[in-house]
Amino acid sequence: MSALSTIARCQRLAANSAGRDLVVGDLHGHRSLFERVLERMNFDPARDRVLSVGDLIDRGPESLDTLALIEQPWFHAVLGNHELMLLNFLGYYGSRIHNRKSFPSGSGQWVIEAASRSRKRLGRLADRLASLPLAIHVDASVPFNVTHGDLHPLGDSQQNLLDVAGVSVHVADSATTSRRNIGEAMKCGFVDLDFAGQPVQVSDAPFGELPLTYVGHSPLTRVTVHRSYVYVDQRVGERSARRPEDRPPTVLDQTRFSFWLRGVALARKGAEARERVVFPLRTGPSVRVAAARA
Incomplete structure (x- = not known):
């Protein structure tokens, strides 16, 4: 183990010309639920990536078995705030926002047993974890990013994300816990839609300066899109009166979803254009004639 002071800012991946790129939301120790979703989607580890x-x-x-996914060649992950909490607990760095003592008494209770029964495995995975990036950028025909929290602490520039090699681990702490963009989104109007059986809410400003950027961290009942951010943390494992079984993680086929979302945006733009023509028609006789002809 070595002291961790800098986090890789962004890993660039080439397009997957062989198969699909699937984006998965927060897993929080639910590997079995995740594997069931992959099975339903006919996932092929020789061709597809997650x-x-x-x-x-x-x-x-x-948790330990889910963390072990980072050793699979088809699985590419970014650091989340819970991974940084683990690294802080294990002594890789001293976080200014995560409490080392409270971690094993909270959601990280599993780590005590793992350290006792699987110390070498935990250490190997932690070393690999420390090398993960804060973000991933895929240079596909429809380029996209993957990160845990909003990128606002790093700035909204895609070029800035790609050009800078690393960031302080303390900046990474801030970035993996950022929710500024979703806070702005909740002040907007949403339209409720369906993508392949997955409820999606799209704000009145679905695209921003970044390419599509998939994020977790903010648990929402629906996949939520605002200013290029796509929120894919839908409370994995949660049960409710309406859903007595464990909720599976959200897994999206990135290419299909991006084209679907572009179609939604174009349809909404066309509807808004029609409204601008139709609604003023009630204000004057000359425009009412145009409406009748239409």
């Missing part, structure tokens, strides 16, 4: 928004551990029953 890109994770982080928070692989804590809360669920399989």
Whole structure:
């Protein structure tokens, strides 16, 4: 173990020309639920890739096994705040916002047993964890990013994300816990839609300066889109009166979702254009004639 002072800012991946890129939300120790979703989606590890928004551990029953996904060649993850909490607890760095003493008494209770029964495995995974990036950028025909929290602490520039090699671990702490963008989104109007059986709410400003950027950290009942951010943490494992079984993680086929979202945006733009023509028609006789002809 070595002292951790800098986090890799962004890992760049080439397009996956062989198969699909699937983006998965926070897993929080629910590997079995995740694998069931992959099975339903006919996942092929020889062709397909999974890109994770982080928070692989804590809360669920399989934290160590879920963390072990980072050793799979088809699985690409970014750091979440819960991974940084683990690294802080294990002494890789001294966090200014995470409490080392409270971690094993909270959602990180699993780490005590793991340290006792699987110390070498935990150490190996932690070393690998420390090398994970804060963000991933995929240079696909429809480029996209994956990160855990909003990128606002790093700035909104995609070029800035790609050009700078690393960031302080303390900046990473801030970035993985940021919720500024979703706070702004909640002040907007949303339209409720459906993508492949997945409820999605899209704000009145679905696209911003960044390419599509998939994030976790903010638990929402629906996949939520605002200013290029796509929130894919839907409270994995949660049960309710309406859903007595464990909620599976959100897994999106990135290419299909991005084209679907572009179609939604174009349809909404066309509807807004029609409204601008139709609604003023009630204000004057000349425009009412145009409406009748239409």
